[in-house]
Amino acid sequence: MIMNRYSRQINLPQVGISGQQKLTDAKVLVVGAGGLGCAVLPYLTSAGIGNIGIIDGDTVDETNLHRQTLYAEEDINLSKAKTAADHLKRNNSTVSIQTYEVFLNGKNALDIISKYDLVIDASDNLATRYLINDACVLLDKPFVHGSVHQFEGQVTVCNSQNGPTYRCLFPEANGNVQNCEEAGVLGTTVGIIGMLQANEAMKLILGIGELLSGKLLVYNSLTSLQHIFSFSKKQEPVIDNAFYAIKYLNSNVRNQSITEALQNGITLIDVRETGELPSVEHPNVLKLPLSALELNLDSLNPENTYAIFCQSGIRSKQAANILKQQQFKSIICITDGAEAISKLLKNEKSIH
Amino acid sequence: MAVIKYFGAVAEITQCTEEHIEVKNETLSDILEHLFKKYELQQLPIHIALNANLVSIEAETAVANTDEIALLPPFAGG
Known part of the structure; x- marks a missing residue:
């Protein structure tokens, strides 16, 4: 019955029974159950990713509903992580979904991320994005970054097989960066970017195709144009226990x-x-x-x-x-x- | 003419996604200094790609009229 459920993807020669087993064995943590998370999560769940973690300390707000499609009007003020998990389990009861109704922070990041093989950065602020990067580098876990500004989005795969990280792409700099609340966003744009992230996650788990590792994809939903920029691994800063402790713990x-x-x-x-x-x-x-x-x-x-x-x-x-x-x-x-x-x-x- | 491409919050300020400029002997940092001043971009964290490769802004890189320079800020939203 389970194989029947996945037969359409198993039929792909690039997936097959062995690919489905890789998906079943995979452990993926999605950081953020907002616009990006709501696009990524249904596809990971329905594809049969065996273990999914959802971390988000936020609750559903009315202003989320236009783009965060896992939530209904009756979910307003309820936990995003838990509401998302309840919704997803209706699609696929065979996957194990662990929820964390807290925000990722310097103290909990290493413990939580260590339980997974792959992280999806579906967060909504730069501080969390650098934290995900640093924790993943320390734990040697790949992560798929996705972010949105108005009608544009960025996707890249970081720290995959010792590849470049988010700090190699964008060294931390001072300056003003707006989130969705300030800049505004259309549901379809964030949906497309989340879908590209889910697609990179599937490729990474299955070991097929070419990953956006060392490559930044920038998509514009108004023009439908996409650009890909290459970047290489940098030696600085060295992200080790001391770096992490100074930045996040001490x-x-x-x-x-x-x-x-x-x-x-x-x-x-x-x-x-x-x-x-x-x-x-x-x-x-x-x-x-x-x-x-x-x-x-x-x-x-x-x-x-x-x-x-x-x-x-x-x-x-x-x-x-x-x-x-x-x-x-x-x-x-x-x-x-x-x-x-x-x-x-x-x-x-x-x-x- | 060299092509300058703008993304995200940078394009919002420049009010266009690309423009063409005539390059004589200017280096990459000369061109960037000019653009940062013209559009008052100093407040943004901007990273630069030359011909689709991320490069260091400090480098004294020569620019040809066939080159493409992209001004890329990180996006935060999600």
């Missing part, structure tokens, strides 16, 4: 989502300049523009924990460095930028 600067920070009742600092919109009025929010932060340090207590946010997550990083240099004990960078602001606004409404 540091007094941590990354957190706004949802986590709000749950923990931490004081938030808005480092946007005066007049930047939307304005957030919230009992837990201090307004200290980055340009004047150093002059206003007296109003803060270095023993307290502060969570810093801005429009995109770049200035919050710069502000965190300033506080770090001033020996503040515990600093949190809010990773979700403008989305954090909109969630705060929603929270503000529910308070009044």
Whole structure:
């Protein structure tokens, strides 16, 4: 019965019974059950990937429904990871789906990723993307990167058979990078990019075709044009245990989502300049523009924990460095930028 | 004429996905400096591909009128 179920893909000479066995034996972790995750997951599940992990600490929001097609209206406010898993099991009860209703962070990444052979980066922010890269390099696991900006998307396979990594492609740099909430996105664009990721995952598991390893595919859904750029492995930075520990474990600067920070009742600092919109009025929010932060340090207590946010997550990083240099004990960078602001606004409404 | 291609947030700022420029003796970094100034791109993390290969911006690379330069920012959304 199971073989009948997969007969149409087993009939492909490149797959066959042995290929189906590879899919059954595969263990794939999908980081993020948003737009990309919702495109990747149904195809991994229906193809019979034996073990699937879904990690996402977020809940379903009304603004997700136009592109995150695994969710229904009645799922609003429910856990994305769990809701996605319930939906997927209806398609294929033979696959094992493990859910993690948390966000991937420096402390849990190595433990969770070590249980899988392949990771799909379907996250929605650069901090998580570099974390996935670094954890995968440390654990020697390949991952398939996918990301979207408006009508364009990027796909590449990283760290496959000691191949180039995401840091070889895009060394970490300061600057402003928007996520879907800020930039806007069409459901079909993110769906296409997720599908390309799922396709790379299938090829990687089956050992067929040519992978996008050392190659960045950039697709434009308005023109239907795609470009492929080549990149090679770089020796720097060396990602070892020490690098990982400094960046993610020992540091007094941590990354957190706004949802986590709000749950923990931490004081938030808005480092946007005066007049930047939307304005957030919230009992837990201090307004200290980055340009004047150093002059206003007296109003803060270095023993307290502060969570810093801005429009995109770049200035919050710069502000965190300033506080770090001033020996503040515990600093949190809010990773979700403008989305954090909109969630705060929603929270503000529910308070009044 | 060398072709300059823009992607993602860069194309949003330049308001076009490609343009052609006449190259005389400028190096890659000369051209980039000119474009970064013209479009005020300094705030973006931009990586450069020359003829579809990612290259270091610092390199004093010669550019020919048959070359294609791409300005690629990482995308964050998903």
